[in-house]
Amino acid sequence: MGMSSPVGLHRVLAPHGVLPQAARSLDTAPDIADDEVRVRVERLNLDAASFRQLHTAHGGDGDAVRAAVLDIIKNCGKMHNPVTGSGGMLIGTVDAVGPRSPLGLRPGDRIATLVSLTLTPLAIADELARWDGHSEQVPTSGHAILFARSVAAVLPDDLAPELALAVLDVCGAPALTTRVVAQHRDHGGQPTVAVIGGAGKSGSLALAAARRAGAARTLGVVPSAAERDRLTAADVADDVALADARDPVALAHAVERHLGRPADVTVVCVDVPGCEHGAILATANGGTVIFFSMATSFPAAALGAEGLAADVTMLIGNGYVPGHADLALTLLRDVPGIRALFAARLAAEAAG
Structure with a gap:
């Protein structure tokens, strides 16, 4: 990847000139810039307002909620609910770290991202097949990209990942x-x-x-x-x-x-x-x-x-x-x- 921006401007596909959170779509290419980190995604945690809106809009139909979330991610390259404007966060394992990344992460670290999914490039590889659409926590696989100005925390060894994710989501x-x-x-x-x-x-x-x-x-x-x-x-x-x-x-x-x-x-x-x-x-x-x-x-x-x-x-x-x-x-x-x-x-x- 060519020149990068610490706030992710190089990942914005449209519209030009806005920050990733305000973008309609992001570049989710797995190749990372020198200051980026690629994460192998294990679980998403949808924020409560977004999940409630989706659940209500689709009458509690889990299949419809799953399809809606998948459609958002595929179209936007991130999880950005267009109604609530919110997304959530994720946990996963660090897969690759650019030599100029300031985040202090290493390959193999299990982390929770402490920045919103509304600004995180995200690609899903499994069609969300393991999620029933009835909970905020979404087991999945794929990859996400963190920028130099992103924030992440290494998951503690003494807590179940689901519990740590739920806490860190609202920290x-x-x-x-x-x-x-x-x-x-x-x-x-x-x-x-x-x-x-x-x-x-x-x-x-x-x-x-x-x-x-x-x-x-x-x-x-x-x-x-x-x-x-x-x-x-x-x-x-x-x-x-x-x-x-x-x-x-x-x-x-x-x-x-x-x-x-x-x-x-x-x-x-x-x-x-x-x-x-x-x-x-x-x-x-x-x-x-x-x-x-x-x-x-x-x-x-x-x-x-x-x-x-x-x-x-x-x-x-x-x-x-x-x-x-x-x-x-x-x-x-x-x-x-x-x-x-x-x-x-x-x-x-x-x-x-």
């Missing part, structure tokens, strides 16, 4: 939550933290991170009694509230009822649209809202905050914070409730 959430809680502490005390979607992967890790970072009180908000019971049993939140995050007034009332006032920090980890206004309404003036859902409408968030005269800082959880992988894996190892929630989720997915 940005606990890291940014930790940073924001620490910033609030630096400016005047211990904040209260509400996590919308607290029983999910990113939500449960965010709750555990907030508690560890010194939050005064943590609240997990969930939509069903079953999730409330699971999150209560996991003991990763000080309290658990039952509310529909799409109902702004009900959500705000639930947060205030359990915390005694609006939250100082609200973390949105649900994978359904329409939760922006409730999160803003549930947050105190001077507080912070972190949006970690790919279902978020950022125009709705910005205009909603304006319309509510809400003096809140709104952050986009971009999935990368230095040290995010190690932090998330440490929480999984140290907090029994986190491991129990992740294990139960993976077992449910495996059972179909």
Whole structure:
């Protein structure tokens, strides 16, 4: 391969001049540039918002979901859901490393990519034949390309690959939550933290991170009694509230009822649209809202905050914070409730 770009511009087929994430199609040629890495793919992990959209759009028909994902990958050279704009991540084994790659990887390393599949050149070799279309984790074979500016983590030896993948897929959430809680502490005390979607992967890790970072009180908000019971049993939140995050007034009332006032920090980890206004309404003036859902409408968030005269800082959880992988894996190892929630989720997915 000829001249390369550390951000992957040389892999963009169309349209010319955009970064790989914004491209319609990428070059998936297996020959690598001097600063690239080729990975032999073992498993994809579709992000929750993308999988939910595909599952809903195809009425739960696993064959149709599989066909849709395969069509996206073949047409785009990457997994980039055109509706949600999101993709996921993958695990695999390093197959080849260019002599100028700065990623510190070696052939034979089993890794998880910590950059989105929406910008990762990806070619599938098995037609996704081993996937039933009913879970976020997709066993497959093929190859992917990492750029000089990509991020990857070597998989730990003490965790099953499926478990490590599930944790690393959302490791940005606990890291940014930790940073924001620490910033609030630096400016005047211990904040209260509400996590919308607290029983999910990113939500449960965010709750555990907030508690560890010194939050005064943590609240997990969930939509069903079953999730409330699971999150209560996991003991990763000080309290658990039952509310529909799409109902702004009900959500705000639930947060205030359990915390005694609006939250100082609200973390949105649900994978359904329409939760922006409730999160803003549930947050105190001077507080912070972190949006970690790919279902978020950022125009709705910005205009909603304006319309509510809400003096809140709104952050986009971009999935990368230095040290995010190690932090998330440490929480999984140290907090029994986190491991129990992740294990139960993976077992449910495996059972179909």
